[in-house]
Amino acid sequence: NAGVTQTPKFRILKIGQSMTLQCAQDMNHNYMYWxxxxxGMGLKLIYYSVGAGITDxxxxxxxxxxxxxxxxxxxxxxxxxxxxxxxxxxCASSYLSGQGAEAFFGQGTRLTVV
Amino acid sequence: xxxxxxxxxxxxxxxxxxxxxDCVYETRDxxxxxxxxxxxxxxxxxxxxxxxxxxxxxEISGRYSWNFQKSTSSFNFTIxxxxxxxxxxxxxxxxxxxxxxxxxxxxxxKA
Numbered sequence: 001n002a003g004v005t006q007t008p009k010f011r012i013l014k015i016g017q018s019m020t021l022q023c024a025q026d027m028n029h030n031y032m033y034w035x036x037x038x039x040g041m042g043l044k045l046i047y048y049s050v051g052a053g054i055t056d057x058x059x060x061x062x063x064x065x066x067x068x069x070x071x072x073x074x075x076x077x078x079x080x081x082x083x084x085x086x087x088x089x090x091c092a093s094s095y096l097s098g099q100g101a102e103a104f105f106g107q108g109t110r111l112t113v114v
Numbered sequence: 115x116x117x118x119x120x121x122x123x124x125x126x127x128x129x130x131x132x133x134x135x136d137c138v139y140e141t142r143d144x145x146x147x148x149x150x151x152x153x154x155x156x157x158x159x160x161x162x163x164x165x166x167x168x169x170x171x172x173e174i175s176g177r178y179s180w181n182f183q184k185s186t187s188s189f190n191f192t193i194x195x196x197x198x199x200x201x202x203x204x205x206x207x208x209x210x211x212x213x214x215x216x217x218x219x220x221x222x223x224k225a
Contacts, residue, residue: 033213042205043215090159100147100166103213105159
């Protein structure tokens with residue numbers, strides 16, 4: 001069972017470039033999340049989704065976009081990369097929200113914008 | 115508004131010492147879950163435990179124990195007889211539609 005898979009694991013972008021961080025889960029979870037973790041800091045919620053076709057903003061959504069066309073996939077799009085987006089990005093999924101189900105995390109994508 | 119505070123930023127102990135990490139969750143919700151996650155130096159996030167606001171009984175699992183006091187919104191995590199492998203960042207995370215994470219407590223266990 002793969003769980004939550006993120007690709008790529010590492011990426012260096014130039015300012016102004018765009019890219020998509022991929023996230024896929026094979027646990028049939030309804031809820032999916034994107035977090036960013038800046039060096040030495042906690043996790044900040046970027047976007048989340050409660051099911052296919054439904055997404056909503058988290059704490060720090062500016063500069064990002066998401067889509068959820070299937071239950072399995074939840075890609076995160078950076079349109080115009082900026083140095084402030086240098087961070088480690090984690091995708092997570094859970095079966096239920098607010099009912100005690102823990103989140104399962106991917107291994108993270110380390111993004112550097114230069 | 116919800117607010118989660120992890121009281122200690124960093125803790126350093128010598129192996130075999132007991133160590134307690136403190137988390138305070140301020141909310142108007144009467145029912146909620148709190149989770150603890152561990153992030154070792156390798157970077158992955160590992161789920162440790164969930165507790166709900168109904169249950170104030172201590173829970174013990176091996177060297178880990180948890181204590182929840184609803185009156186003070188304190189959710190504390192104790193490692194007994196710490197080991198070097200316990201060195202990690204520990205996050206307290208209230209669980210809701212928008213799960214928020216505390217800033218983390220970095221634990222150093224020295225041999």
